[in-house]
Amino acid sequence: xxxxxxxxxxxxxxxxxxxxxxxxxxxxxxxxxxxxxxxxxxxxxxxxxxxxxxxxxxxxxxxxxxxxxxxxxxxxxxxxxxxxxxxxxxxxxxxxxxxxxxxxxxxxxxxxxxxxxxxxxxxxxxxxxxxxxxxxxxxxxxxxxxxxxxxxxxxxxxxxxxxxxxxxxxxxxxxxxxxxxxxxxxxxxxxxxxxxxxxxxxxxxxxxxxxxxxxxxxxxxxxxxxxxxxxxxxxxxxxxxxxxxxxxxxxxxxxxxxxxxxxxxxxxxxxxxxxxxxxxxxxxxxxxxxxxxxxxxxxxxxxxxxx
Numbered sequence: 001x002x003x004x005x006x007x008x009x010x011x012x013x014x015x016x017x018x019x020x021x022x023x024x025x026x027x028x029x030x031x032x033x034x035x036x037x038x039x040x041x042x043x044x045x046x047x048x049x050x051x052x053x054x055x056x057x058x059x060x061x062x063x064x065x066x067x068x069x070x071x072x073x074x075x076x077x078x079x080x081x082x083x084x085x086x087x088x089x090x091x092x093x094x095x096x097x098x099x100x101x102x103x104x105x106x107x108x109x110x111x112x113x114x115x116x117x118x119x120x121x122x123x124x125x126x127x128x129x130x131x132x133x134x135x136x137x138x139x140x141x142x143x144x145x146x147x148x149x150x151x152x153x154x155x156x157x158x159x160x161x162x163x164x165x166x167x168x169x170x171x172x173x174x175x176x177x178x179x180x181x182x183x184x185x186x187x188x189x190x191x192x193x194x195x196x197x198x199x200x201x202x203x204x205x206x207x208x209x210x211x212x213x214x215x216x217x218x219x220x221x222x223x224x225x226x227x228x229x230x231x232x233x234x235x236x237x238x239x240x241x242x243x244x245x246x247x248x249x250x251x252x253x254x255x256x257x258x259x260x261x262x263x264x265x266x267x268x269x270x271x272x273x274x275x276x277x278x279x280x281x282x283x284x285x286x287x288x289x290x291x292x293x294x295x296x297x298x299x300x301x302x303x304x305x306x307x
Contacts, residue, residue: 013111013180014159018134019103026096033089037249040080041242047073048238052231098298099137105290106133108181111165112173114286119279126166127158174282178273182289186266193260200252203243210240258296265292 014020050070054063084090110130113119117126165176214236221233247253269289276282 013161013165013176015107016103016130016134016158016162018138019100019107022096022100022103026093026100029089029093029096032087033084033093034249036080036084036087036089037246040077040084041246043073043077043080045238045242047077048235052235101293101296102137103134105294106130106137107162108177109286109290111162112177112282112286113166113279114283114290117166118283123163123167127163130158170277170279170282174273174276174285177282177286178270182266182270182273185289185293186263186270189259189263189266193256193263196250196252196256196259199250200247200256203247203250203252206243207240207247210236210243214240262292262296 047070050066050073054066054070107130109115110117110126113121113126116129116133121129165173168176214233217232217236266289269285269292273285276285
């Protein structure tokens with residue numbers, strides 16, 4: 001191994017092109033999916049409100065307009081649901097995310113001489129193993145054709161900085177892995193866990209409020225709201241369903257638990273890294289850390305394969 005101790009940072013180290021392409025595809029698919037779901041749910045809310053208002057005197061022109069608007073709202077919701085089913089943005093989002101994370105894991109195993117990418121291999125041998133692993137990943141993922149169709153496949157799959165880091169001494173590789181991978185992921189998982197838990201609590205509160213208003217409306221309607229000729233019960237019941245559906249789509253509770261557990265496990269590993277001196281010890285650390293992160297990657301891939 002070279003004794004060059006010049007530290008590389010994540011700003012200088014670029015992942016293989018497939019990781020960058022897959023991340024971009026995943027982000028675009030996620031935005032499209034969530035926007036369509038949000039529009040679908042908003043149409044349902046609009047339809048419920050117009051339905052509640054339409055029970056007024058049907059001889060009035062504006063009441064008939066409300067009925068027409070209600071039909072358009074539910075029709076738009078139906079159309080958006082069909083689009084969601086046909087486009088499969090959710091599947092593309094999950095599959096692409098799984099591919100991106102899997103490539104990052106392969107890249108760090110390569111850079112730290114872990115597992116199949118042992119320091120005993122020549123640079124050419126290690127390069128060949130990595131490119132073969134990436135090729136196998138492309139072939140086994142059903143959505144890979146979408147990713148390669150983005151026109152960015154010509155980007156260099158093995159950036160020079162990855163090769164430079166692989167040839168450095170054990171302590172330099174260890175320090176770069178801790179700083180650019182392990183500690184970075186600890187912060188990321190920790191922040192995501194906190195974010196998801198906060199949003200889970202917020203949407204749970206919205207659901208409780210909507211359910212309470214539906215209950216209160218049902219109890220008080222015959223005595224207080226009957227003169228309004230508006231079905232408030234159906235509005236609040238629809239809001240409850242919509243809020244719950246959005247929370248399920250975002251998977252706040254599940255992700256808060258998954259991310260929180262990963263952050264704790266990676267934190268414990270980081271605390272043990274100070275005593276690592278050899279390639280064998282570094283490989284064991286990397287293998288364990290990537291296995292922990294790999295559980296989340298496998299979850300995304302499994303969700304992407306769900307019909």
